[in-house]
Amino acid sequence: MERVFSLQEISQHNTKDDLWIVLHGKVYDLTKFLPNHPGGQNVILKHSGKDATLTFELYHSTDIIDRFLPPEMYIGQVEQAYGIIPSNKSDENQEQQQETQEEKRIQLARETMPPIEEMFNTFDFQSVARHVLKESAFAYFSSGSGDDMTMRENHNAYHRIWFRPRVMVNVSHIDMTTEMLGAQVSFPLYISATSFCKMAHPEGEKVLARAAGKQGIIQMIPTLASCSLNEIVDARVYPTQLQWLQLYINTDRQMTQRMIQQAESEGVKGLFITVDRAIVGPRGKSANDKDMFEDQGGMEKVLNHERGTGSKTLPSFVDPSMNWKDMAWFKSITKMPIVLKGIQRWEDAVLAWRHGCAGIVLSNHGGRQLDFSPSPIEILPEVIDALKREGCDPSKDFEVYVDGGIRRGSDIFKAIALGAKGVGIGRPALYALGCYGEKGVEYLLNLFKTELAMCMRLMGAPTIKDIQSDMVDTRNLKNHYVANPIDYLAKTTYERLQPRGNLSKL
Ligand SMILES: Cc1cc2nc3c(=O)[nH]c(=O)nc-3n(C[C@H](O)[C@H](O)[C@H](O)COP(=O)(O)O)c2cc1C
Known part of the structure; x- marks a missing residue:
């Protein structure tokens, strides 16, 4: 018989070592899950012994519990579903006050934000996003790891590639269409997977699906989407619209297999397995923010992992044991x-x-x-050379994509010239989504298209096939200390202009 718990009893289980939470009137014992929560431990701890439904719904799809939580964590019902669990009033009042203050700030920022027509480049979206998003959301999106060296280098490396324009070519018509994994797209860019898109917009990944469909490009659906796979697939603007799935390989392989097969049956056309996240990297900005993503990849998590105190029996979102031997199994199930x-x-x-x-x-x-x-663009030439040495023709047999720091149409051109089949974007789509919703993402994609078309025209390359490696000068690509002019646009957008937290009151 199903167990029924009183609100009073649930509120007793409110510590790290004994942690219950209510979601949709159901009681879960999340003690063992705590170290594995991709959004960090704090947000769960904050709701321990309480009803977390409202916060949960802000970031997660409804089916995520069935997909990722082992069934034994469900322990019963609340005696009266959706009851509010008594809590420490003074803590709650303080939190509410802070939230109201932030809501007011955001409302004011939204009322005064520039019209979309004033977004002249991708950086403009970022500078608006900084003001109109919740501080925790902006920190989560804009965060790099460590000292952000790689994050900044990703874009900066493009500044070390210069053009060798070809003239006297008929460029009266520009054709940017190309193919990705055998399917036609309107230009060589896709929206890459970014988890928890509802932090940017209440409809999350569904909006990205619609914008991608309208612009004739591919959306990569994240494993950790805020919307369910069904919802994102249903958001296609036409039945044959293309979507790929980004996959984190779970330690529970059956869970992984179910997700792959569900995606395949829903008509998803490519499986992108993420291989660079054996554990979560140490994220600077979001780790400093005392909010829900506080301990994402923080020291505690790293140490737990090293010491092996992270539960071994529990499924973890990413299996650190994944290796080349697993390839045969992946291929056997899809x-x-x-x-x-x-x-x-x-x-x-x-x-x-x-x-x-x-x-x-x-x-x-x-x-x-x-x-x-x-930076991916720095290693692209050596990757293409190595593949060719192996007898692989990257223009036919094997597709090489690049993502990270793509902020200009000219960045796309450079990647294509060096052998990429296409490029992915992460943050630019999130910022456009967070600022102006679907209209914003479409506007952003059009900016990329306009810039790429302009670049192709001025470079004397009327089609994607005309973009060749002799059109770029990469002599400085390996040299990280060339005297490039400072990129003020990116720099002022990236750096915080306001002091943080209580410092602003000093
Ligand atoms: C907020 C955020 C969340 C991300 N989540 C995922 C994820 O869940 N899975 C994944 O494979 N990559 C994830 N990525 C990486 C992106 O897919 C992509 O590789 C990266 O954002 C490209 O760099 P860019 O943001 O400079 O365009 C995320 C990136 C960001 C910024």
Whole structure:
């Protein structure tokens, strides 16, 4: 018989070692799950012994519990569903006051934000997002790992590639269409997977699906989406719209298999397995923010992992034991083409080819994992050379994608010139989504298209096939200390202009 708990009893289980939470009138014992929560421990601790439904719904899809929580964590019903669990009133009042203050700030910022027509480049969205998003959301999105060296380098590396424009070419018509994994797209860019999109917009990934569909490009659906897979698939603007799935391999392989097969049956056309996140990287800004993502990848998590105190019996979102031997199993359970996302050296690119992958994404997770991993664009030429040495033709047999720091149409051009099939964007789509919703994402994609078309025209390359490696000068690409002019646009957008927290009152 199902157990029924009183509110009073639930509120007693409110510590790290004994932690119950109510979601939709159901009681869960999350004590063992706590160290594995991808959003960090604090947000769960904050709601221990209480009803967390409202906060849960802000960030998660309704089916995420069934997908990721082992059934034994469900322990029973609340005696009266959706009851509010008594809590410490003074803590709650303080939290409410802070939230109201932040809501007022955001409302004011939204009333005074510039019209969308004043977004002249991708950085403009970022500078508006800083003001109109919750501080915790902006910190989560904009965070890199460590000293943000890799995150900044991802974009800066593009500044070390200069053009060799071709003139006297008929560029009266520009055709940006191309193919990705055999499907036609309107230009060589896709929206990469970013978890918890509801932090940017209440409809999260559904909005990205609609905008991508209208602009004729592909959306990569994250494992940790805020909307359910069904919802994101249903948001397609036409039945054949293309979507890929980004996959974190769970320690519970059955869970992983179910997700892959559900995606495949829903018509998802590519499986992008993330390979650069054995554990969460130490995220600077979001780790400093005393909010829900406080301990994402913080020291505690790293130490627990090292000491092996993180539960071994529990499924963890990412299986740190994943290795090349698992490739055979991945291939046995899906017909979707498999692409490895997060390759960071040519040797691994060659291994991915040898293991029968359809392609790779050169990516360092937008600089959120290992600081000082190289920018994807820097390693692209050596990856292409190595693949060719192996007898692989990257223009036909194997697709090489690049993401990280793509902020201009000219960045897309440079990546294509150096052998990429296409590029992915993460943060720009999140910022556009957070500021102006669907209209914003479409506007952003149009900015990229306009800039790429302009670049192709001025470079004398009327089609994607005309973009060749002799059109770029990469002599400085490996040299990290060339005298580049300072990128003030990116710099002022990236750095906080306001002091933080209580410092602003001093
Ligand atoms: C807020 C945020 C969340 C992300 N979540 C995921 C994720 O769940 N899975 C994944 O494979 N990559 C994730 N990424 C990495 C992106 O897919 C992509 O590699 C990266 O954002 C590209 O760099 P860019 O943000 O400079 O465009 C995330 C990136 C950001 C900024």
